[in-house]
Amino acid sequence: MKNFKRNNAYFSLCGLNCGLCNMRLSGHCPSCGCGEHHSCSIAKCSLNYKGIEYCFQCDNFPCEKYKDADKYDSFITHLHQFKDIKKFQEISEVTYTKEQIAKVEILNFLLENYNAGRQKTFFCLAVNLLELENIKEIVKHLEENEDLKNMQIKEKALHAVDQFKSLAENYGIILKLRKK
Incomplete structure (x- = not known):
């Protein structure tokens, strides 16, 4: 996605562990903001909030985009998404x-x-x-x-x-x- 850049290719904007994702390993995803192609709605949203590197830094977190985040998985598990965000913040x-x-x-x-x-x-x-x-x-x-x-x-x-x-x-x- 144009103009979307991130420094950390291991922990995504939304709290998923990109480095452990089989889509990234297969070369289908460059990880959150570390490549040209990225169609994530959360990444698009983040462009509206300059200076926020992670969603949890936003005053609106958790927003509607996270409503069912821990109920279902995509190509990587979301099971510990909120737990991992908390751990990331703590350590x-x-x-x-x-x-x-x-x-x-x-x-x-x-x-x-x-x-x-x-x-x-x-x-x-x-x-x-x-x-x-x-x-x-x-x-x-x-x-x-x-x-x-x-x-x-x-x-x-x-x-x-x-x-x-x-x-x-x-x-x-x-x-x-x-x-x-």
């Missing part, structure tokens, strides 16, 4: 972005080593919704598991998925997009 943009960069690195590792062709959305959701320290524990388990080194990619992928599903279940998180 600072720098700290939150560092955490997102670490999650992006882990996501790339998972996709490179444990994706049998059908796990991209699942891993994007898992890394987005689970806490960094817990994700690191799973990755450590995967790296240290000698049995995995001799497995085919499909078996490795199933094992990794099972690890994430088990962790998510412990926290009452379902690793599936919620469609209308």
